[in-house]
Amino acid sequence: MFSSSIYQEETPYPEWAPELLERVIKRVGGVIVGHEEQIRLTFIAMLAGGHVLLEDVPGVGKTMLVRSVAACLGCDFGRIQFTYDLMPGDITGISVYYPHIGEFEFRPGPVLSNIVLADEINRASPRAQSALLEAMEEGKVTVDGRSYPLPSPFFLLATQNPYEFEGTSRLPEAQMDRFLMRLSLGYPGIENEMLMLERGYNRSPIESVKPIMAGSEMVSMQRMAARVFVDESIKKYLVAVADASRRQKGVRLGISPRGTLAWMRASQAAAFMEGRMYVIPDDCLRVAGPVLAHRIHLTHDARATGLGQLETIETLIKLFELPRQRSRKGGRM
Incomplete structure (x- = not known):
């Protein structure tokens, strides 16, 4: 256990949180078969107050996952279908002039919702994609000079x-860095795919999903997750890995300071989901790949040798010794 017992007494873990989170995860898992870890990581990102990029081939359930999460939370849901002709105003909203009152009125776009699905985001132009940057980073949108x-x-x-699919374009590095996690669902496996066939789905499984958690409950858990204790030794480990990535051979662009902070926030959320108000090294390792891999940009020569982003992260986290756990009195265990 990491450091101080006094802190843990001042920040008790809410007993109602684990059961509620498990109910939501189980309900989403009933719709998205065979992807429990990805579902848990999605909720870890949500607890950390971040955003998720789901990258995979068509037909594996990306959109279904997003819709089922929104259905379980009982929040406003907005969907943006990204196409090549999408304009920034289609995302943020526009100001409409009404001659009979002589004033402009703002009509909010779908991004002003609690849960937003940006479907096939890399099919739009960089101009349209950039309209999300302010929303993702600052929690607001600016239209005609008004926020x-x-x-x-x-x-x-x-x-x-994937980028090589027809009609897609690469997301700017600045936008990729604003996603807390990048996840991939992958194929469900033979047994789970057989289960899907047996269910048949004469109607959309989303129709049977009822809200389990209120938006206010999620906000409350986000605030508590942000108070999860992180020992100084763990912070030094996170910074050391990030710093090494900026000097690693074959890496063109390493982990940004925003990425280091995202790694800590995700580790706190992972600990909270496990029923703890303190982070252990396993929390950091669990989220390292989803949080860091998309922030690493390799050189052309490195990619030509077959080196991948995830393999680079795995190499980096092995460069340094993991922090050792401490007892409640601060001594080594």
Whole structure:
């Protein structure tokens, strides 16, 4: 256990949180078969107040995952279908002039919702994609010089197909860095795919999903997750890995300071989901790949040798010794 017992007494773990989170995860898992870990990581990102990019081939359930999460939370849901002709105003909203009153009135776009699905985000132009940057980072949108705050909670789940698919374009590095996690569902496996066939789905499984958690409950858990204790030795480990990534051979662009902070926030959320108000090294390792891999940009020569982003992260986290656990009195165990 890491450091101080006094802190843990001042920040008790809410007993109602684990049961509620498990109910939601189980319900989403009843719709998205065979992807329990990805579902848990999605909720870890939500607890950390971040956003998720789901990257995979068509037909594996990316959109279904997003819709089922929204259905379980009982929040406002907005969907943005990204196409090549999408304009920024289609995302943020526009000001409409009404001659009979002589005033402009703002009509909010779908991004001003609690849960937002940005479907096939890499099919739109960079100009349209950039309209999300302010919303993702600052929790507001600016239209005609006026700012409009986003509702709370605000959670963006974007889907994209691999870059080599027809009609897709690469997301800017600045936008990739604003996603807390990048996840891939993959194929469900033979047994789970057989289960899907047996269920048949004469109607959409989303129709049977009822709200389990209120948005205010998610906001409350986000605030508590942000108070999860992180020992100084763990912070030094996170910074050391990030710093090494910026000097690693074959890496063109390493982990940004925003990425280091995202890694800590995700570790706190992972600990909270496990029923702890303190982070252990296993929490950091669990989320390292989803949080860091998309922030690593390799050189052309490195990619030509077959080196991948995830393999680079695995190499980096092995460069340093993991922090050792401490007892409640601060001594080594």
